[in-house]
Amino acid sequence: MSILTASNLAKSFGPDDIFSSVSLSIPQGARIAIVGPNGIGKTTLLRILVGLEEPTAGSVHRARGLSIGYLQQEAVLTAEHSLWMECLTVFEDLRQKEIELAQMEAAMGDPDHTQDALTRYGALQEAFEFQGGYTYETRIRQVLTGLGFTSNDHHRPLNQLSGGQRTRAYLARLLLSRPDLLVLDEPTNHLDMAAVEWLESYLLTWEGAALLVSHDRYFLDRVAQRIWEMDIAGWETYRGNYSAYLHQRQERWQLRQQIYETERQRLEKELDYVKRHIAGQRTAQAKGKLRRLSRQVEAIESLGIEAMQGKSWLEISSQADISTNIMNVAEVERHIHALKSPQKKPPNLSINLKTSQRSGNIILSAREVTIGYPGNPLFSSDDLELRRLECAAVIGPNGAGKTTLLKTILGQQPPLAGEVNLGASLEIGYFAQAHEDLDPLRTLVEEIESVAPSMLLADIRHYLARFLFTGEDVFRQVSTLSGGERGRLALAKLSLMDANLLLLDEPTNHLDIPSQEILQEVLAEFGGTILLVSHDRYLIDALATQIWDISPERKTMRVFKGTYSEYHAQLQAEQLDRASPLPKSGKTRVNSKKVPPKKGESRRKYRLQEIETKIAQLEDQLAALTLQLENPPADSQLVEELGEDYVQIQNEINALLAEWEQLHE
Numbered sequence: 001m002s003i004l005t006a007s008n009l010a011k012s013f014g015p016d017d018i019f020s021s022v023s024l025s026i027p028q029g030a031r032i033a034i035v036g037p038n039g040i041g042k043t044t045l046l047r048i049l050v051g052l053e054e055p056t057a058g059s060v061h062r063a064r065g066l067s068i069g070y071l072q073q074e075a076v077l078t079a080e081h082s083l084w085m086e087c088l089t090v091f092e093d094l095r096q097k098e099i100e101l102a103q104m105e106a107a108m109g110d111p112d113h114t115q116d117a118l119t120r121y122g123a124l125q126e127a128f129e130f131q132g133g134y135t136y137e138t139r140i141r142q143v144l145t146g147l148g149f150t151s152n153d154h155h156r157p158l159n160q161l162s163g164g165q166r167t168r169a170y171l172a173r174l175l176l177s178r179p180d181l182l183v184l185d186e187p188t189n190h191l192d193m194a195a196v197e198w199l200e201s202y203l204l205t206w207e208g209a210a211l212l213v214s215h216d217r218y219f220l221d222r223v224a225q226r227i228w229e230m231d232i233a234g235w236e237t238y239r240g241n242y243s244a245y246l247h248q249r250q251e252r253w254q255l256r257q258q259i260y261e262t263e264r265q266r267l268e269k270e271l272d273y274v275k276r277h278i279a280g281q282r283t284a285q286a287k288g289k290l291r292r293l294s295r296q297v298e299a300i301e302s303l304g305i306e307a308m309q310g311k312s313w314l315e316i317s318s319q320a321d322i323s324t325n326i327m328n329v330a331e332v333e334r335h336i337h338a339l340k341s342p343q344k345k346p347p348n349l350s351i352n353l354k355t356s357q358r359s360g361n362i363i364l365s366a367r368e369v370t371i372g373y374p375g376n377p378l379f380s381s382d383d384l385e386l387r388r389l390e391c392a393a394v395i396g397p398n399g400a401g402k403t404t405l406l407k408t409i410l411g412q413q414p415p416l417a418g419e420v421n422l423g424a425s426l427e428i429g430y431f432a433q434a435h436e437d438l439d440p441l442r443t444l445v446e447e448i449e450s451v452a453p454s455m456l457l458a459d460i461r462h463y464l465a466r467f468l469f470t471g472e473d474v475f476r477q478v479s480t481l482s483g484g485e486r487g488r489l490a491l492a493k494l495s496l497m498d499a500n501l502l503l504l505d506e507p508t509n510h511l512d513i514p515s516q517e518i519l520q521e522v523l524a525e526f527g528g529t530i531l532l533v534s535h536d537r538y539l540i541d542a543l544a545t546q547i548w549d550i551s552p553e554r555k556t557m558r559v560f561k562g563t564y565s566e567y568h569a570q571l572q573a574e575q576l577d578r579a580s581p582l583p584k585s586g587k588t589r590v591n592s593k594k595v596p597p598k599k600g601e602s603r604r605k606y607r608l609q610e611i612e613t614k615i616a617q618l619e620d621q622l623a624a625l626t627l628q629l630e631n632p633p634a635d636s637q638l639v640e641e642l643g644e645d646y647v648q649i650q651n652e653i654n655a656l657l658a659e660w661e662q663l664h665e
Contacts, residue, residue, distance in 0.1 A: 164190035356498035369418030396550030429499030
């Protein structure tokens with residue numbers, strides 16, 4: 001059953017068409033991702049679907065009563081209350097029921113209304129429990145912790161949070177509200193790797209539908225069940241996750257090319273027959289073929305070769321714009337030669353990273369090294385060794401010291417302890433995350449001249465066109481460029497350095513997915529060594545032979561020899577080993593040895609002793625659960641079970657305390 005459908009949507013701004021002929025359907029429970037180059041209209045489409053913008057043409061139908069939660073790229077929360085209070089607004093109805101239950105408990109003390117109050121109390125309590133009244137605070141803690149907030153952040157006013165933190169707070173509120181349809185525009189932008197992995201696990205168990213726009217390919221691989229592709233040629237649907245989309249897209253491209261080549265060969269063969277017989281004995285047949293060729297070529301130009309496949313000429317002629325004038329032989333030949341390949345590949349970066357010389361076998365080594373600043377050590381590392389043609393990926397949360405490590409390797413920042421040694425015959429190319437090597441007052445041409453002073457202007461313009469800078473754009477100042485344009489310019493400069501060691505700090509930031517794919521292919525073929533700092537797990541998994549993982553809590557950097565997938569599997573295995581032995585059934589049993597009553601001790605005193613023992617054990621388990629919920633595992637099902645255990649243990653403690661008080665009385 002579809003909860004939202006759209007038919008023939010189009011959007012224009014003045015004379016510029018953003019997209020057209022977009023039809024779609026979102027089934028209940030679907031997880032769909034929209035991909036496409038920057039500026040193609042993905043965000044505009046989302047805003048139309050949720051009702052914030054109107055389409056130029058077409059219509060959107062939403063199911064009756066459909067609740068939609070929409071996360072914009074830069075969500076804004078303007079309230080002055082705390083982060084915790086913002087999350088509580090989701091549960092206003094439950095909190096009101098909680099107040100009513102407390103009032104009813106007081107009313108039950110009146111003997112004249114006890115039975116009536118009990119009946120109403122039971123019904124309200126059942127509804128309260130069914131809607132999550134005993135677990136909503138635990139859910140808030142789980143979601144906030146999962147999205148990277150600490151307990152100290154819970155009571156900070158929203159207006160004291162950074163823009164990224166406010167976006168995460170808005171996302172937390174959306175997840176807690178459980179809408180029928182989640183619409184998330186770049187939800188991973190302000191999340192570190194741990195928070196993204198938590199969000200993936202959360203969405204995997206999401207009962208509603210989700211529509212996503214993201215440049216995070218690994219995230220799409222984990223979460224998406226269907227891919228919608230927007231590009232300059234139109235709109236296409238693919239089944240499966242991101243990797244399945246890549247495979248299917250390649251198959252479609254190959255099929256279209258095969259159809260195009262077969263049809264063009266047929267047209268040329270027909271034309272050859274006409275040219276040979278137009279003035280001979282088979283003139284009538286040749287003229288008949290020429291008329292058909294003329295109409296067919298016009299139909300192809302109008303509809304496209306692919307759209308004509310499997311259709312009768314009656315269907316084609318009713319849809320195509322075909323003139324009554326018949327082209328001559330020369331015109332038909334010219335039109336056939338002008339037919340373009342149907343490949344729907346958008347213009348992409350053309351990067352070529354080459355090395356000028358071979359480096360030594362040992363690229364980098366470090367022993368007993370500590371990275372940081374005087375008075376502020378960031379982390380100590382395992383011994384490091386990076387060999388020629390390897391790729392080491394440095395991962396860790398923001399602020400852990402990843403960029404500081406690169407600056408230490410470059411010699412810009414000395415280590416606090418130990419030593420870092422670089423190998424022989426190295427030519428280092430450095431891609432800075434903030435693009436500090438770009439002069440904001442220079443033009444693009446001047447930036448290229450700074451690394452290639454002998455290159456002629458015409459060659460520079462041709463070279464910049466490979467990085468999608470064309471026309472007068474090459475004379476723009478760097479200060480006017482967007483983040484993605486600065487990234488492309490920095491890559492253009494890097495490609496001219498002939499480096500054999502690349503130090504790359506977040507190279508895919510601000511790049512759209514097509515550009516990320518091109519960069520990944522180029523780096524995979526690079527004939528040198530790579531040290532990569534990135535949150536792009538898809539890129540890391542494709543390239544890395546070592547993982548260097550920085551933990552700010554332990555102030556250490558762990559070295560793992562292997563791919564990211566292998567490292568992730570290792571972490572999950574270690575997490576399972578550390579998992580709590582608490583039962584997963586939701587029913588908590590306390591395994592305690594009963595203390596036998598002393599000789600002459602009354603039954604009441606023995607029961608009091610038994611209750612106190614049980615309460616102590618339950619409180620220990622509650623403390624252990626609290627620690628786990630403050631740092632929840634990635635598995636959302638396990639988090640939910642931990643929350644249920646927490647509530648059940650708390651209820652058991654309350655019941656035992658009530659019994660203890662009665663026995664004392």
